[in-house]
Amino acid sequence: MANSDPPLLSVRELTVTFDAFTAVDRVSFDLHEGQTLAVVGESGSGKSVTALSIMRLVELGTRGRITGGEILFRLPDGAVIDLIQQSESVMRDMRGNNISMIFQEPLTSLNPVYTVGNQVAEAVMLHQGLDRAEAMDRALEVFELVRIPEARQRLGEYPHQLSGGMRQRVMIAMALSCDPTVLIADEPTTALDVTIQAQILGLMRELQNETNAAVIIITHDMGVVAEVADDVVVMNQSRVVEQGSVYDIFERPAEPYTRALLASVPQLGSMAGRDEPARFDLVGEA
Amino acid sequence: MTDVMMPDQQELVPAGRDAWRMFLRNRAAVAGLIMFFGILFMTFFGPMLYDEDPNDIVARPFLEPGTEGAPAMGTDYLGRDVLAGVINGGSTTLTVAAIAAVMIVAIGVTIGALAGFYGGTVDTVLMRFTEFFQVLPALLFAMVVVTLFEPSARTISIAIGLVLWPSLARLTRAEFLRLRNLEFVKAARAIGSTDLRIISRVIFPNALPPLIVSTTLVMGAAILFEAGLAFLGLGDPNTLSWGLMIGLNRGNFLNAWWTVTFPGLAIFITVLSFSLIGDGLQDAFNPKLRGR
């Protein structure tokens, strides 16, 4: 997807270290308005650390340090700032407001002691200076946006009363409540059942059309990538191995690692017409 | 994604009405609660119902309960009414325990929360500080504090608070360490919450159940401590308390058992009630036992 606009987010030579270990090594990519970029890799590839670094959350609660590079972010007024240079209080104002994030585990990413309505309203009150009643109205709006059935009633329920899929919808609602320009989704469907995953992926695509937010989706699942991404960044062992449009990556993978990764993905329908089970044809297997 | 449907599938669930229901199903815990309310009732309404000044000499010394002219619990070495003492001595003991508990919770939770939440250097410094208080010989330290300042209910409470907070600090720290890496804390950061807000509004409510249990138990410990100090003669000599009664009468235990036994029983029942309530709360908050 060629895009002539200046990027909304431009990660340049980002390097993150945990003590002596380099978790993210000179990673660069651009994100444009309305684009869905998938960062794909296996465990330990550095994809999640990259996501946390954009939020500047990697230095909070972990021993990670951003030791190099730039994360250039274009504000709604057109000014471009380097997120790495911003103070914690500036970042706090931006989190949930300009950039928001959803996490893998819908079971644990909501606070069990508050109603889900309260939690979404909380995010709105933090950034928009609304009072509780107005914030609750906004929460209802975003609940309806993410197609939560009986939204008004759900506002007053606790997380444990909702299914995994509904909780992930609540998380998405919370992330969208302040109209962010960038949404980062870290393995948003990994913990969900396949039919629910399909619903959430469909919803995310639909929401992107409606809100025009740019989305970074962090995943290990090539199926998910093929379903939602416009462009793909393949990571392995802290580095970007290859990046390009989703068609380039799936149809003309240039790097051996990408090819090996694709070869090991079980493809539904690949066995059509065969009676016996069949081994994977793995690159470089002894 | 395992789907073995076990009845004890564990999950974070807000403890509230469910926990209360569980608590009420626990007979020992309910007994503890009744005992505690009994003690409270005796302490607040007893003096009105049994209008006898515990400092008045009402009869001959060492009158055994049941003998002619003796009050229900007999008299002590000065001929004072033991029952009046038991009824009036509770307020000091309970007040000291309550003030000490407030102190313990305030210091312990603050230090534990900061150490657990921030980790690193903050944790190291605060935990060294905590360990310092923990390795102090508790009773000796409290005795020093009480001896240096005048032995009033306030000093005694502070002394007890100072020696008992470390256990709560360690527990709070452990809970914060466990909770701070959960995804909803990450999610709270991701919406831009401040640290203070995350500590007080996000993590703390989730850490409450074990802290409540522990506070209940620590109140029992505070009462024993107060009694211990009074027994050693370090209580406020002008304020009647169960511990003071035992301390003053301890020399007569063999020939006048009632002078020590009744105030001792009052302490025992109070501490036992806290202990039973604490155990009951522990079970009630345990999600594995809930819903049975």
Place this chain on the structure above:
Amino acid sequence: MTGVDTTPSTPASGAEDRTPLVVVDDLCKVFPVADRAKIHAVEHVSLQVDRGETLAVVGESGCGKSTLAHLIIRLLDPTGGRIVLDGADITDLSARAMRPHRQKMQIVFQDPFASLDPRRTVGRAVGEPLRVHKVASGNELEERVANLFERVGLERQHARQFPHQFSGGQRQRICIARALALEPELVIADEAVSALDVSIQAQVINLMMDLQAEMGLSYLFISHDLAVVERISHRVAVMYLGQIVELGPRSAIFENPQHSYTKRLLEAVPIADPRRRHHRPLLTDEIPSPRWGPGEAPERVELAEVEPGHFVGVEAPTG
């Protein structure tokens, strides 16, 4: 038999003994929960596993597939029904009477991190079943453990190391080696590859297939991942709310699915091909819970054979 006879009409190749290895007949498991409600985890399940074949059981959370696995290996006691292993009814056997039968079936779990004792060498872990069943000791035991390590693609020296020294994929190989120690005929794989990275997952699946070819193993392969199941299975059972709604040869299930739930499940699988992107309606259906209130019970799904060996749950016509 009270259940429907779900004998495959085309048995898997390479099996000389035509009697099925495992026959599960009308198996039920009900868990009582709070407020006198019940979880009907497994409801009237009948199936069989033939010698040398892989029967996959697929479904979503709460469908009862893992409970089924635990019932068959007798980690849980069924509420009703029979389990016949190699001609012997093992449904009501005591733990002691089960012991000789335990050698014939082994289970591999999802989490290779949790299923190994961190303080024991992996060689000890793999040799443990041999010691427990007094099959081998001393040098013979060591030799057999070493052979098992080689068999699953590890080196014999690895036996002296501890679990933390291995990657997730290697640990799952060790768990497989342990499961193979007693030369079982049936290996139950309960989401055994779900926690692994795709490249590792593919290697472990290849290993499982190689072992099947070498040793004539039967697999009961419990999984939520349809793409993996398509790769490894001879036959597939689809479970929904504790019941089998469709069962048949792999090609029948994947190329000619009949039950509406099977179709929905297949349509939901993301395809790793951007040109075959789904355009799905925005649904908000939930997976229903197998929890039933007092006096309630799930309606029994009747299976009908639509083609040889392909059984489909009969649905209400309005569906």
